[in-house]
Amino acid sequence: MKTLQELLDLRFGDIAAVPETLAGNEAIRRLAGRGVVRRFKPEPLPVAVLDTLAAVALSSPSKSDLQQRDILIVEDAAIRARINALLKDQDWLPACPHLLVFLGNNRRQRQLHAWRGHTFANDHLDAFFNATVDAAIALEAFVAAAEAAGLGCCPISVIRNHAEEVSGLLGLPDHVFPVAGLGVGIPATPAFVSARLPLGLTVHRDRYTDATDERGARLRQEAQWYLPLPRSTQCRPLRRGERVRLERG
Secondary structure: OOOHHHHHHHHHOOOOOOOHHHHOOHHHHHHHOOOEOOOEOOOOOOHHHHHHHHHHHOOOOOHHHOOOEEEEEEOOHHHHHHHHHHOOOOOOHHHOOEEEEEEEEOHHHHHHHHHOOOOOOOOOHHHHHHHHHHHHHHHHHHHHHHHHOOOEEEEEHHHHHHHHHHHHHHOOOOOEEEEEEEEEEOEOOOOEEOOOOOHHHHOOEOEOOOOOOHHHHHHHHHOHHHOOOOHHHOOOOOOOOOOEEOOOO
């Protein structure tokens, strides 16, 4: 079993020494070593498991406690088949036992205003932005909870390429929209962990460090193996320098 230090070294390459106060924290170690799963065992999860994980996910922070996010669990086989066909490039999806769709929901706010005879005052970018962020926070909370329970997950951003069709299939009304899908199930293979850009490029102090300035260029040159992978190689393990595979344990 890899330590927190080893996991972060593999992921980032430029991590400093992990403090003793964090080194033995199992929850943090698990988060540092998490990875995407795209191959699942066929058996479905009990309904109560999905509902409990959804409740945990929806316990996550929400902007002004407005709760502008929902989770839609796709159970109808015909709807699932239509979505699978739309996302045909996700060849792992038909064998995944569960598909969830995380929704941004700005509809409830508008309804509450209308019921009370008020004009909806925030009909600008915030109406979309806040609901999207709320849904993303809930998605991450669901993933963290599911993985803590020994399950595997794979977010599906490409569902937004078919937002209109998916919205129709799922009966989404105006101002409710798909932010991301999520495949969930019991892992059939170990998770694969993607390398990340070095912290020197992505963690800033006091002022933003542009990747195109002198220091950023040097860091970028030192971290060539962290650059994004072409689409054709994103879903398979590669040698160090392209993608890192970490054992569960």
